[in-house]
Amino acid sequence: MERWDLFFEIHTGETREGPGSIETTRKAFSYIEGIDKNSAILDAGCGPGWQTLEIARLCPARITAIDLHQPFLDILQKNANIRGYGERFTARKLSMAEMDFPEESFDLIWSEGAIYNMGFAEGICEFRRFIKPGGYLAVSEASWLKPGAPDEIREFWDAEYPAMDLAGNCLKKLEAEGYESITHFTLPFTDWEEYFNPLKGRVEEMIRRHPDDPDAKKYYDMERKEYYLCDKYQEWFGYVFYIARKM
């Protein structure tokens, strides 16, 4: 839906922009070894960067965060400064599809709920060029957890994100691109609630502000449907965190 005015009334950057939580970021980070103050980390598609701030809390590395939406970057930069991470932190408006960093410059590339913008296979291929040999990739991606999902959920995702694949196939893609999988795990449903709960309030406010706008109603219905389906079909579909190492 191309009503960005409505989209950004809902997506204000005050909260997470995808499923996730502090606990999940910590858990994923716990599999990464050897990060110290000389390490460089990239957070691609950082959004307002609630996970970026958590990574900064967890390690002393230099962190670069990129996103296409400047207001998110401004929120993140402000929060990084407030928390005293400013000197080792850079926020840049840059597409993950057009990265201009020197090759093999990062010890870790992180991306929560954003690689779908490039597609999983394209994304992991592009990221690999910028990871040092032996460095890490940590990405979360919407995935089918097993084959044969019921029509209701399959039809929804076929329309929203047709490229969504089985978790097992994502692991195969990682291997085919020259990564060794360290681990993967499904985000708990409470991570969806972290994303949806504040969003629900904003969607309801939006519809009150635009009672006669059919696009507002469409947005409202779509957000509610997504929540309902994610809840109902947890067994079949979820966000999976993939942690891998460049071989």
Ligand code: SAH
């Ligand atoms: N990681 C954040 C945001 C996820 S939402 C979180 O978990 O909360 C996806 C983000 O990807 C949005 O902030 C969007 O602006 C950004 N994005 C979309 N296409 C992009 C691209 N090509 N390059 C970089 N960021 C992109």
